[in-house]
Structures are given as C-alpha cells and as structure tokens.
Amino acid sequence: MNGRSVHRCLANSLVISLVVAGSLLLLAGCGGVASGSSSTAPAGTLSPSPSQVTFGSTKVGSNQTSTVTLSNSGGTALTITKATLSGAGFSMGNLALPLTLNAGSTASATITFAPTGSGSFSGSVTFATSANQVSSTVVVPFSGEGMAPGALSPNPSSLAFGSILVGGNSSQSETLTNTGGSSLTISAATVSGTGFSLSGLTLPVTLNAGQGTSFTVLFSPTATGTASGSVSITSNDSGSNLSIPLSGTGVTQGTLTASPTSLAFGSVQVGNSTNLSETLTNTGGSAINISQANLTGAAFSISGLTLPLNLVANQSATFTATFTPTGTGAASGSLSVVSNGSNPSFNIALSGTGTATGQLAVSPTSLSFGNVVVGSSSSLGGSLNATGVPVTVASASINSGEFVLSGLSLPATIPAGKSATFTVTFTPGASGAASASLSFSSNASNSPAESMTGTGTAPVQQSVNLTWTATADAVGYNIYRSTTSGSGYTMINPSLDGTTAYTDSTVVSGTTYYYVATSVNSESQESGYSNQATAVIPAQ
Numbered sequence: 001m002n003g004r005s006v007h008r009c010l011a012n013s014l015v016i017s018l019v020v021a022g023s024l025l026l027l028a029g030c031g032g033v034a035s036g037s038s039s040t041a042p043a044g045t046l047s048p049s050p051s052q053v054t055f056g057s058t059k060v061g062s063n064q065t066s067t068v069t070l071s072n073s074g075g076t077a078l079t080i081t082k083a084t085l086s087g088a089g090f091s092m093g094n095l096a097l098p099l100t101l102n103a104g105s106t107a108s109a110t111i112t113f114a115p116t117g118s119g120s121f122s123g124s125v126t127f128a129t130s131a132n133q134v135s136s137t138v139v140v141p142f143s144g145e146g147m148a149p150g151a152l153s154p155n156p157s158s159l160a161f162g163s164i165l166v167g168g169n170s171s172q173s174e175t176l177t178n179t180g181g182s183s184l185t186i187s188a189a190t191v192s193g194t195g196f197s198l199s200g201l202t203l204p205v206t207l208n209a210g211q212g213t214s215f216t217v218l219f220s221p222t223a224t225g226t227a228s229g230s231v232s233i234t235s236n237d238s239g240s241n242l243s244i245p246l247s248g249t250g251v252t253q254g255t256l257t258a259s260p261t262s263l264a265f266g267s268v269q270v271g272n273s274t275n276l277s278e279t280l281t282n283t284g285g286s287a288i289n290i291s292q293a294n295l296t297g298a299a300f301s302i303s304g305l306t307l308p309l310n311l312v313a314n315q316s317a318t319f320t321a322t323f324t325p326t327g328t329g330a331a332s333g334s335l336s337v338v339s340n341g342s343n344p345s346f347n348i349a350l351s352g353t354g355t356a357t358g359q360l361a362v363s364p365t366s367l368s369f370g371n372v373v374v375g376s377s378s379s380l381g382g383s384l385n386a387t388g389v390p391v392t393v394a395s396a397s398i399n400s401g402e403f404v405l406s407g408l409s410l411p412a413t414i415p416a417g418k419s420a421t422f423t424v425t426f427t428p429g430a431s432g433a434a435s436a437s438l439s440f441s442s443n444a445s446n447s448p449a450e451s452m453t454g455t456g457t458a459p460v461q462q463s464v465n466l467t468w469t470a471t472a473d474a475v476g477y478n479i480y481r482s483t484t485s486g487s488g489y490t491m492i493n494p495s496l497d498g499t500t501a502y503t504d505s506t507v508v509s510g511t512t513y514y515y516v517a518t519s520v521n522s523e524s525q526e527s528g529y530s531n532q533a534t535a536v537i538p539a540q
Contacts, residue, residue: 041075042075043134044072044075044077045078046070046129047070047138052141053111053140054143055113056145059147059149060115060118061149063114065110065112066111067109067111068125070095070107070109071101072102072103072105072106076103076131078100078130079129079130080099080101081130082128083109083127083128085124086124087142089113089114089115089144090111090112090121090123091112092111093110093112094108094110111142113142115146120145120146121143121145123142124140125140126138126139126140127139148182149181150182150237152179152186152242154176158246158247159172159231159246160247161246161248162248163249163250163313165221166222166251169220171217171218172216173214175213176212176213176215177212178210178211180209181209183206184206184237185205186201186235187203187235189203189231190231191230191231191246192230195221195250196218196219196227196229196246197217198217199215199216200215219248222250224249224250224285226247226249227247227248229245229247230244230246231243251285251286252286253285254282254283254285254286254287254288254342255283255341256282256288257280257281258281263349263351265351267352267354267355268353268354268355269325269355270325270327270328271445272443275322278319280318281315281316282314282315282341284341284342285313287310287313289308289310289339290307290317292336292338293336293337293338294335294336295334295335296334296335296336297332297333297350298333299325299352300322300352301322301324302319321335325352325353329354330351330354331351331353332349332351333351334348335350358388358389359388359391359444360393360442360446360448361387362382362384362385362438363383363419364382366450367451368452371454372455373428373458373459373460374429374430374431374458375459377425379424380423380424380426382450383421384408384448385414385418386416386418386419386444389416390416391416392442393413393440393441394442395410395440396408396439396440400435400436402434402436403424404424405424406423407423408420408422424450428456434453434455434456435452436451437449437451460509461505462509462538463507464504465502466479466502466503466517466533467502468530471527473521475521477502477517477519477520478526479502479515479516481504483511483512483513483514485514485532486532492504496520509537509539510538512534512535514532515535516530516531516532517529
C-alpha cells in the first residue's frame with residue numbers, strides 16, 4: 001500500500017511498526033480499534049533520463065559525452081548515496097555525492113565514452129538511493145562501439161623510376177587507401193626533388209574506411225645523375241604525415257661502338273676461312289636495343305650474335321665474323337648494325353683477299369729402313385716442299401708408335417718454292433716387318449703422305465774370347481775389363497779361373513772394350529795387370 005495509517009491506542013500501549021512493500025504500517029499493541037486515519041505523500045523515487053545511454057561509433061583516441069538527468073519523481077526527498085560505474089571505456093563526472101533531491105527536483109551526471117580499442121563496449125552506472133529510510137538502486141546501462149581511426153596507406157610505398165633519358169620522362173601511379181575504421185580527409189599533397197611532379201589529385205578529398213584515391217608522379221630529368229625527392233601527404237590521419245620516397249637517374253642516350261671499327265682478314269686461300277672477333281659496346285647512359293645486323297659481301301658471315309639484343313649501359317656483346325673466299329682477289333663487305341641508340345645505324349667495314357691454294361709435296365714418298373735390331377734405332381730424312389703460294393702445315397701424324405717424327409716444329413709455314421726437312425726414326429719393338437704412314441694437315445689443296453717400312457730383327461749375341469800364357473806358380477787367374485783404355489778396370493770373372501782362357505758374353509754391340517789379367521798364387525797373392533788387349537764389338 002502507498003499510504004500510511006496511524007492507529008492511536010490508549011496511553012502506555014506498545015507501538016509496533018512494520019515496513020511492508022515500501023510503506024510503513026503502525027499497529028496498536030493494545031489491539032483496540034483505531035480512532036482515526038490520515039494519508040501522506042509517496043516516497044521519493046529516482047528517475048534517470050535517458051534510462052539507458054547509447055553512444056554509437058566513437059573513434060579510438062577520441063570520446064563522446066552524454067548527459068543523464070536524474071529526477072526525483074516521488075513526493076518526498078531522496079538522497080543519492082553512491083554511484084557505482086562498470087565497463088571499460090566509460091567514466092562519469094559532474095555529480096558530487098551524496099546528493100539530496102527534493103520532490104520534483106533534478107540533477108545531471110555526465111557520462112563519457114572513450115574506447116580503448118575497436119569493437120563493442122558495454123557498462124552501467126548503479127545509483128544507490130535512500131528515501132524515508134528505505135534504500136533502493138537504479139541502474140542506467142551504457143553501450144558504445146569503438147572504431148579504429150582512419151589510417152592512410154600508400155601503394156607502392158616508394159616510387160623508383162630507374163634510368164630515364166635527359167629530356168624524356170616517365171610516369172608512375174600511386175594509390176592512397178584508408179585502411180582504418182573511420183573516414184579521413186587529405187588536405188594537402190606536395191612534391192619535392194628536382195625533376196619530379198604530381199598530377200591527378202584534387203584536394204581536399206575525404207576517404208571512407210577502405211576507400212582509396214590514385215594520382216600520378218612524373219619524373220622528367222633535366223641533367224644526368226641520380227635524383228631523389230618525396231611526396232608529402234597531409235591528412236587528419238591519427239599518425240604523422242605520410243612521406244613517399246621518390247628516386248630516379250637521368251642518363252644520356254645510349255651510344256653503340258664497335259671494337260675494332262673494321263675487320264681486315266688479310267690473305268686467305270680459296271676454300272679456307274679465317275675468323276675475327278668483333279665487340280659491340282653501349283657507351284651511353286641508357287639501354288640500347290640492337291634490332292638488325294645486315295651483312296654485305298658474299299664471302300663474309302657472322303655467328304654468335306642473336307637479335308634482338310638489349311645492352312644496358314657499359315654492357316658489351318662479342319661475336320665472330322668469318323671470311324671464306326670463293327675465288328682469288330680482293331673482297332670487301334660491311335656489317336650494318338641497327339639500334340635505337342644515338343647512332344641508330346653504323347657500318348663495320350670488312351675486307352680480305354682470296355689467294356690461290358698452294359701445293360705440298362713430301363720427298364721421298366716412301367722410307368725403307370731395312371733390318372733394324374729390336375731395341376736399336378735407325379733414322380732417315382725427308383722434306384716437305386711448297387709450290388704456288390706459301391703453305392702452312394698445321395700438324396703431322398704417324399699411325400705406328402715404332403716410327404717417330406722429329407726435326408719439324410709445327411705449325412710451320414713453308415714459303416713457295418722452299419722446303420722444310422724432317423727426320424723419321426724407326427725403333428722396332430719386336431721382330432718382324434713393320435709399316436706406317438706419315439700424313440700432314442695443311443692449307444694446301446692436296447694432302448701428301450709418306451709411307452714407311454722396316455723389319456725388326458732379333459739381336460745377335462756377341463762375345464770376346466780371351467787367352468793368356470800360364471804362370472809357373474799361379475793357381476788361378478782374374479780377368480778385368482774397362483771401356484776406357486788404361487784405367488777403370490772391373491773384374492768380370494765371378495770366381496778364380498784355373499784355366500788360361502775366358503769368354504766374355506756380356507758385351508754390347510757397337511762398344512770397344514779393354515781387357516787385362518792377373519795371376520794369383522797359393523798364398524792368394526795377386527800379380528799386377530798383364531798387358532792390355534782391345535776388343536771392338538761391331539754394331540748389328
């Protein structure tokens with residue numbers, strides 16, 4: 001019940017008070033009948049407005065405030081004794097407690113929402129009140145959405161223009177995107193650095209979350225060398241102003257050079273060919289593209305140059321030019337190189353002379369070594385003769401290891417009408433007939449060869465028979481040998497020889513030996529050397 005009844009009893013009666021449903025009921029302890037009743041005003045009641053606070057989206061780093069009006073809608077005064085706040089990001093001010101509100105009066109409290117991150121936030125404030133000794137609480141809930149601030153992101157993060165011809169230009173596109181959660185406004189964009197400029201950006205421009213805008217940066221170098229700069233973007237991004245680095249290099253136009261500037265092949269025999277190396281180099285600052293290499297002169301050709309070919313500054317490419325005359329006499333031609341360099345077309349002169357082919361003859365056409373003892377050698381000579389024009393002999397080969405060529409250093413050029421001598425040595429490795437062929441490689445029109453034959457024979461065992469006059473008291477004799485007359489003797493009998501004859505079977509053909517003998521008596525006393533005997537071993 002909302003009223004309060006008072007029952008008065010007789011004097012000295014006991015008064016009992018009960019609080020029921022927020023109302024105070026007084027009962028007479030005597031149990032008598034109430035003599036009368038009266039009504040009082042309803043207790044004070046706290047009514048907040050609004051009853052809940054919704055802040056909506058608020059950028060992280062900023063805040064929103066809302067005012068809550070606290071009204072006493074009851075009939076008696078009430079006291080706000082305490083306010084308990086909960087929820088991260090929320091705060092309350094402008095309310096000093098405890099605070100007593102009379103019936104019908106109001107007070108204001110300021111609620112502030114300052115999100116600490118993105119996402120949903122919730123909280124509340126609980127007011128504790130007291131009216132007519134009755135306590136109660138009133139809860140005001142809060143809600144809000146934290147929103148990440150706008151953030152400006154460039155793509156790409158820097159612009160590198162590379163090498164650009166002085167007087168030319170190159171452009172690149174740059175995109176700015178708002179990667180944050182709230183909109184931002186770009187208010188200014190400035191470019192620094194010689195040769196750099198900006199276009200296509202109308203300011204101010206506001207970018208919502210996820211939205212982007214693009215513009216163009218142009219690099220127009222006015223001098224050679226490296227250049228640097230930046231694009232500075234001013235916005236209300238929560239971070240610092242954005243700077244986009246710029247870089248580029250001004251270069252001169254590429255220039256193609258040839259080394260050597262002409263190719264002279266000299267005299268080349270008809271049917272043969274000569275190669276020369278040629279190098280193309282980009283001596284300018286910018287890259288060059290070689291698109292064509294046009295050749296004139298039927299006797300000339302090139303290889304190792306694949307087109308189109310791109311050469312950066314200071315880069316080179318080397319290829320081979322070949323002269324193959326088909327007839328005698330002077331020949332000329334040119335190689336025209338086409339590129340996008342400062343010299344778009346230049347010629348490399350080619351020249352050479354075709355000469356008649358020479359003839360090469362070998363004399364004799366065959367070599368016969370006859371019988372040669374196995375292990376020994378026999379040598380025969382020969383010659384090469386050039387006719388017509390000089391002949392260059394590059395190499396020679398023999399198809400048998402028993403025959404060896406010497407006396408001719410190759411390669412060798414033999415003037416016309418002249419000859420070069422050589423020697424072939426036959427060293428049989430076994431008994432029996434042997435044959436081989438000596439061939440020559442040259443620039444002559446012919447390829448002469450020389451045949452060779454020989455027979456290996458087994459060596460004949462030769463010996464020296466020695467005899468001497470006996471000595472009366474000798475019990476044996478020693479035999480000495482030397483290859484030097486009068487000295488250097490070495491005993492050749494393995495034991496004391498009791499006869500007056502000795503055969504030396506260890507002689508070598510073609511060698512001269514000198515022999516002496518001594519006598520030995522029964523007391524092992526050896527005499528001096530006898531007279532010297534000489535033996536000449538014939539060569540086999």
